[in-house]
Amino acid sequence: MMNLLSTRHAARQRSYAWMVLVAYILFLMLPLYWLLMMSFKTNQEILSTFSLWPQEFTLQNYVTILSDSSWYSGYINSMMYVVMNTLISLVVALPAAYAFSRYRFLGDKHLFFWLLTNRMAPPAVFVLPFFQLYSAFGLIDTHIAVALAHCLFNVPLAVWILEGFMSSVPREIDETAYIDGYSFPRFFTKIFTPLIAPGIGVAAFFCFMFSWVELLIARTLTVTDAKPISAIMTRTVSASGLDWGVLAAAGMLTVIPGALVIYFVRNHIAKGFALGRV
């Protein structure tokens, strides 16, 4: 936009803009760089010398994590409940979002607001009753318990995002399909779902993201069998006398899945954050 203003003044602004941008990205990357470098150092080196990069490069920290099942099972557990949660959220959110985007019905706006309040409710409020509720059903320490609990904030989010994407599909498409004799389920799966595929991708990404980053509920509902990696990290840190290198490596490994999935949705991520309403 500013390159349209082809004056010298604008050119100077442009270079200021670059400086701001580069400074901000440097600020974002520095802590991550530090974590990455720490994960390649030995614990001794971290504690004894201060250096910007590892003096003795080692992969031992990663080996420790990837060869010990009490460590790497945390990643598997996290992945399992995150994937379950994403699937459940999408399956129930798709028809609901369709209803919100196509029809008016009694109480629709209030229902929508109620969904918003669930996204806004502090997890701390729900932690204890969740524990009691899932104990009553005998689900403590299972993946499905965490997956269901995370639905509290992921289903509303998925409904919003999908509703935004669905509203941009013209209503005439539905009407034409019904006139052509499509039943609702067939229309929904054969015609409509492919049309909003990017929206489903973004919604899945956001469910993945918020389930992946949440710790409080996941930690409360699990004991050992379904313990997420982030909870294992906190426990091991306090028990094993602070092995900083391993801690950094474990942290680094939790960053990677996020970095991978961002790449696929980079062009839609903002629309998703705006709940599909940009």
Added chain:
Amino acid sequence: MDLSWMAWTTPTAIFFVVILCLMLSMWVWELISPGGQPRRGILRFETTRGDRLFVTLLGSAFINLAWLALVGPNLWWALAVCGLFGVLVFVFV
């Protein structure tokens, strides 16, 4: 299934039943005589009947809390204030 952990008491049960009844009666009211288009009241934004019920309930919660903090634990008068507040909301907002 054991539900004792939910620790139900008669007053809280009545509380939830009353709220449920309020919502059901709003539904019946809407069926008998539809409220139609939202309107703009003294707060300068559009509200429907449901919105007004919500404002009443949320406002009542805060009135009760304020009464408890400033006046004392006898909330019957606070409830009376809430009733008045509700009527005002339904008429003017």
Added chain:
Amino acid sequence: MKSWNNKAWFLVLPMLLLVAFSAIIPLMTVVNYSVQDSFGNNEFYWVGLEWFKEVLESERFHNALMRNLLFSAIILLIEIPLGIAIALAMPRRGWGVSVCLVLMALPLLIPWNVVGTIWQVFARVDIGLLGYTLTQLGFDYNYTQDVVDAWITLIVMDVWHWTSLVVLLCYSGLVSIPQAYYQAARIDGASRWAVFRYIQLPKMRRVLVIAVLLRFMDSFMIYTEPFVVTGGGPGNATTFLSIDLVQMAIGQFDLGPAAAMSLIYFLIILLVSWVFYTVMTQQDADSAPGRGQS
């Protein structure tokens, strides 16, 4: 216009049941706990509104609430203008866009306790880059001892973690402005400020409301990051409502007071999100008919 069809309730029903299971049963339980005292073993005694009174009058609650409000206010004052500035600085096309978007979104996808760990390590005076450098430069910096340092660390961490969200939202608002607007502005000889004030800001208003809403809510219920970095200390200086609540409910198992506090906390959140939601939908109603289009 959307057609009026009450059968749409059947499409919403599965979602409703699932969320109600996760939201309403726990909420009812919290209400039940808030009027009773418990000595474990699911034995409860009616105490009426005792806990509400206690929480409303307790210093501990007031202080935690004030800390939360102060933290949210500072966060909004820093992150919203910074986010707008960076969104304006971002390139509109070319390879730079993808690089910026991916790098900026990275902090958003790091588990919250890992964010805490990263900053805890980064800010330590003995092994952290930030803490070490500051100490070498002669600053008396120690976030585990000094209240101001702890607050600064948490605020910088939150800016690091969440400013990108504001940037992404503003950016998506900016790219939706047609080039014709800028051309018209150039022909009129509009200043840079006028372009921002009359073209870019109105277009961003909608996403900015969402940004403020999300940032306020998430900073108001912040738990994991400060818990990992400072543990609520030094003293109680960074004990926010959520931290206090979890400590009370799980640490001390004071179900009654914790439940009463939860409800008051929840009512505040309900009020604020209702105000935001009303503002948001009102904008939609004022600017264009129908939701979800722009």
